[in-house]
Amino acid sequence: MLAYARKLSISRRNPAFRHTGLHLPMTPQAQELNILLGRVATMRDRAAFAALFAHFAPRVKAYLLRLGAPPALAEDLAQEALLSLWRKAHLFDPAKASAATWLFTIARNLRIDAIRRERRPELDPEDFMPEAAPAADDGLTMAQDEARLRVALKNLPADQIQVVELSFFADKPHSEIAAELDIPLGTVKSRLRLAMARLKRSLENASGENASMGDAP
Amino acid sequence: MSGPAHHPGEDLLLAYASGAADEATGLIVAAHLAYCATCRRQSRELEALGGSLLQELAPVPMASGALDAVLVRLDGPFERPPRAASRDGTPALLRSYIGGDLSDVRWRKIGPRLAYVPLFRRGGATVRLLRGVAGAQTGAHRHAGLEYTLVLRGGFSDETGSYAPGDLQVMEGEMRHNPVADPGEDCINLAVTTGPLRFESLLQRIVAPLFGF
Numbered sequence: 001m002l003a004y005a006r007k008l009s010i011s012r013r014n015p016a017f018r019h020t021g022l023h024l025p026m027t028p029q030a031q032e033l034n035i036l037l038g039r040v041a042t043m044r045d046r047a048a049f050a051a052l053f054a055h056f057a058p059r060v061k062a063y064l065l066r067l068g069a070p071p072a073l074a075e076d077l078a079q080e081a082l083l084s085l086w087r088k089a090h091l092f093d094p095a096k097a098s099a100a101t102w103l104f105t106i107a108r109n110l111r112i113d114a115i116r117r118e119r120r121p122e123l124d125p126e127d128f129m130p131e132a133a134p135a136a137d138d139g140l141t142m143a144q145d146e147a148r149l150r151v152a153l154k155n156l157p158a159d160q161i162q163v164v165e166l167s168f169f170a171d172k173p174h175s176e177i178a179a180e181l182d183i184p185l186g187t188v189k190s191r192l193r194l195a196m197a198r199l200k201r202s203l204e205n206a207s208g209e210n211a212s213m214g215d216a217p
Numbered sequence: 218m219s220g221p222a223h224h225p226g227e228d229l230l231l232a233y234a235s236g237a238a239d240e241a242t243g244l245i246v247a248a249h250l251a252y253c254a255t256c257r258r259q260s261r262e263l264e265a266l267g268g269s270l271l272q273e274l275a276p277v278p279m280a281s282g283a284l285d286a287v288l289v290r291l292d293g294p295f296e297r298p299p300r301a302a303s304r305d306g307t308p309a310l311l312r313s314y315i316g317g318d319l320s321d322v323r324w325r326k327i328g329p330r331l332a333y334v335p336l337f338r339r340g341g342a343t344v345r346l347l348r349g350v351a352g353a354q355t356g357a358h359r360h361a362g363l364e365y366t367l368v369l370r371g372g373f374s375d376e377t378g379s380y381a382p383g384d385l386q387v388m389e390g391e392m393r394h395n396p397v398a399d400p401g402e403d404c405i406n407l408a409v410t411t412g413p414l415r416f417e418s419l420l421q422r423i424v425a426p427l428f429g430f
Contacts, residue, residue, distance in 0.1 A: 030272075046288065053284050058276030065277060075280050079287050086291050096261060101268025108236035108267065121244040121310050145262070150269045168235045168267050174228070189228065196227055203262060 030147060033099040041089035052099070053082050060107045066169045069115060077114055081107045098146045145203050152202035160195035163188055220253045221383035225365075229387070230256060234263035241342035241409045244314065245365045245385065248407055251308045252383025311369075311407070315346070319369065319405060324348055331355065347406045349373070349398035356421045357395035362412025364388040366396075371404035373397060 033055065039048040057078045064074035084106050092102055109122065153161065166177045178185040225246050232238035233246040250257050300309060307318045314336045315322060324332035330353035336344040349355065351371065366386040373380050375394040380386055388394060398404035
């Protein structure tokens with residue numbers, strides 16, 4: 001399926017996606033997914049959409065099932081999530097997120113709206129107060145960060161991975177997660193803190209290396 | 218420019234980014250993010266964690282014909298919800314809850330110097346806008362639960378520090394404080410509380426429940 005993206009040569013010339021080819025840390029797969037999403041955004045490319053669907057819809061469905069959605073609803077919402085991807089593709093900013101992260105936020109919001117009968121208060125980009133000029137991380141995209149993040153995540157101790165996963169997949173406050181794991185709330189929080197500190201270090205190290213290395217090795 | 222000085226803790230940002238936060242908590246964190254580039258960056262990193270976890274999940278096959286079902290809908294009608302512009306800089310995400318701008322709010326007075334307007338109550342959390350005239354005191358109180366306060370206009374100070382627009386104060390448990398609105402401009406806050414406030418003055422203890430505090 002992703003072979004489709006490999007055949008494309010023009011995408012990297014799109015200035016919006018120029019960062020994605022510069023550094024090796026981003027996995028080839030993440031890069032291809034970003035390119036496909038770029039084609040959906042700029043060319044309304046249905047074949048690219050079909051490839052994204054094949055990759056992401058089954059993962060979004062898995063995510064919704066993990067969070068307790070009934071199978072029929074998980075199927076529906078996974079389809080809705082990919083439809084949203086098509087409609088909102090022009091809003092995708094590869095400097096801020098990878099395709100996977102962007103889709104995660106879409107699925108997260110759809111689930112809250114559908115299952116909880118609550119609204120998810122959504123930030124409007126126009127709400128942002130003026131901010132300083134782009135930080136020193138300019139040029140290092142979140143998508144590249146994420147490759148590091150994924151490696152760091154896999155290298156966490158099992159008890160830390162568990163609380164991180166439950167934070168995203170349990171839809172429960174930490175007090176309930178603690179009860180479920182039969183450990184004190186303080187332990188849940190300290191494991192999370194340790195995990196977050198390690199994950200953050202992996203990102204900071206990445207910025208440091210990129211600053212000193214310039215282009216990819 | 219430097220952003221707000223008081224931020225949500227990482228636990229609140231994680232709750233927001235993971236989708237586990239309830240609507241009230243999500244709203245006040247999102248409103249803080251509107252002011253705070255630092256926390257937006259942090260929230261994006263936490264979302265990236267969600268993206269990484271999504272990527273690692275074992276795929277569950279979609280129903281047969283799922284792709285075709287979506288493909289035929291790609292060209293279907295899709296209307297973006299209309300969005301009216303704010304006249305006074307009220308963040309759009311708050312406008313949808315207020316039903317307009319901050320300057321349109323019809324305040325309910327609690328005494329001469331304080332006013333409020335309820336926004337919603339859900340799952341044990343109550344969300345309100347609070348307004349104190351410049352220099353007003355809320356009255357010393359404790360909380361049975363949590364109190365999150367985000368400054369939207371003006372500012373206030375208490376035992377824990379000074380708070381300006383965009384600053385988020387988190388009070389937990391039995392902490393006591395006595396907020397005083399800064400002089401100069403009325404202070405307008407977005408407040409999320411779980412559990413009633415416990416005032417120290419007898420009069421306020423009698424009056425507060427009448428207003429649902």
